[in-house]
Amino acid sequence: MTWAPIPSGSPFSMANLPFGVVRYGGSDGPRPMVVVRIGDHVLDLAAAGIEPALTERATLNALMTSGRGAAIRARAGEVLEGPERVDWLRPVADAEVLLPVAVGDYVDFYSSLDHATNLGRILRPHDEPLLPNWRQLPVGYHGRAGTVAVSGTPVIRPDGLVAGADGVGRLEPTAALDFELEVGFLVGGPRASRIAPDSADRHVFGAVLLNDWSARDIQAFEYQPLGPNLAKSFMTTISPWVVTMDALRPFLVESSLQEPTPDPYLRMERPWGLDLSLQVDLNGQTVTTTNFDRMYWTFAQQLAHTTINGATTGAGDLFGSGTVSGPTSDERGSMIELTWRGAHPLTLADGSTRSFLHDRDTVTMRGFFGEKAGGRNERVGFGDLIGTVAASDVVAHSTSGKAGRAALSR
């Protein structure tokens, strides 16, 4: 039993104790610090004397590199069950909650069979929806690490070249801004390569929710032959509380049957699926409800694949699961799937419709572990991942040549 207050239903129970980075007192106040979240508060690890060399930091990277995460989390749990020290707790509501990690390399995958099938049907309706490599390896690409941002950061509608009917690309704010519901996994420990799937838990520090914001029209024009670039590089948001491998381990379940059996370097003996219920709200209205346990390729396989060529991975590297979609129409993790690229717009409670996201729309993602199996007294989840769309910040668009774009850096 902890002396810390935990509101009923909070995903930040004693079974969770995720890490994050916060700052109090504004940008001129105290420095950022590594904390553990409990209920609606954070435990000030440095005040509690817990490894200040790793916790008086602006990011989790040093802690993630050190291999001390499990010990620090365990110590935080002991403090929260020991003599009451309310002076070590601070309300999260008073904190500026920061991006928890300086992201090294960010690789994004495409590992939901239902999502990949939906996209194939939408984009290539007359062909096999899955390309020949899809069931043989976890398809993925590198994304932009420097634009990974924390929940709450405004999502400024990106500009890019969009093809007109004449095939000519013109610079426009995207008219097809989308979300993608994903889970992100963060690597910890020393740099490693050729990681076997069944030792993934030695190399994964923890998980966050991830929204892979996407501009479908920019993507359609740019992506051949080297993959998406500006369609996704403008921003990726993650939830601020890193749920550790120790916290999510009880929710590992058998993953989907893989047919054909993958190459030996991708085979698993242990269960690497996750019972993780996921939900997306658009302006407060739930539009997607699904579960992560049906993902085809597991995070363990994604990590093995990323490193089988000798590439190293190290603390701070982030990899995204790919959009999580399920087999039914209300389990689709993106607008392009939910509206079938605008063929069937969503109708919201206020009567307005959406093919893609409008300015001022708010997308909220949530995830709770173990609910499918009946839930537990002590809930474990990520909390909210929130993003609100802002208008393109380019003041004026001009085709007259130089100086037409007021926001252009000089």
Next chain:
Amino acid sequence: MTWAPIPSGSPFSMANLPFGVVRYGGSDGPRPMVVVRIGDHVLDLAAAGIEPALTERATLNALMTSGRGAAIRARAGEVLEGPERVDWLRPVADAEVLLPVAVGDYVDFYSSLDHATNLGRILRPHDEPLLPNWRQLPVGYHGRAGTVAVSGTPVIRPDGLVAGADGVGRLEPTAALDFELEVGFLVGGPRASRIAPDSADRHVFGAVLLNDWSARDIQAFEYQPLGPNLAKSFMTTISPWVVTMDALRPFLVESSLQEPTPDPYLRMERPWGLDLSLQVDLNGQTVTTTNFDRMYWTFAQQLAHTTINGATTGAGDLFGSGTVSGPTSDERGSMIELTWRGAHPLTLADGSTRSFLHDRDTVTMRGFFGEKAGGRNERVGFGDLIGTVAASDVVAHSTSGKAGRAALSR
């Protein structure tokens, strides 16, 4: 006139003064330090009292962020023309020359018209060689920053899934290991977005040679629809001496005519081509000689494109030009072009032939500025970018299931 000795023909003249990071005395000896190269020596900036807060560092990142690079380089030039201080010079031959920068985001482009045309003809012989977007935007993708390594690092032949005649991918060491001759540009200064092409020199710190090692068979199987991943993520090597924007500015020349005229955000008023003679040697034999001035998309446009969607770029970010090829058959910047994917193997001086790289092959790249315009008394160049191929380090390949791969991490 400098008192420092400069061998005749050295690319490290007083007109160059590139930055690098070296370490003396082995890994237990003194810490890495930022230096300026002159001839066959380095100037110890900290010993000379030049901004030790920025030069007593293991990477150039702090210096690149600070905006003090030009001032520090100018001060180094004054020291080298002032009273003789041979105690501040150390032979580069005694140094361990390190990776000069902790790379943030690495974006690799595809900006040579001749290279893209050659690849199109090789890979899609019955179609238009260039895809519709190619002349409208600089096509690029994000590469793996964490595996950028310095010249001299062994290039271990990567494993990956290679498709058999049955369409099934099997894990094998690549049989199609290739080099790609590129120039890499490093960003400096504070994070910025929407950079206009004509202000690129305010945001680019300097340039290096870059070898984008590629596994063509792995790439062919994996790259649809999200682009190359394991085919390139195993390693990218760069030359250790960062030629600053001030040093390369005299060699800016008009770039190729662009037809059609690109969208306004990509238009340039200033010359952003580079008179840079490039050469590739394979086992000491020159196989490619070309010049960077024929690149279609300039580094200024690449930087503008990367940031037009609102994405930020900051100190330590690296972007690659894409393979540099010219219009003639001896100006091809990769083996796949030189041998037309093995149809016309190269014959080396020892009588052996190459379709792609063999183990123990050494690839050496060199680049000198301004030679096409007749050269100068004071040469400016990158020095050598060297890589030697090592055998795949996986001890045994097995399809029998677990534990077949001795080098697999546990």
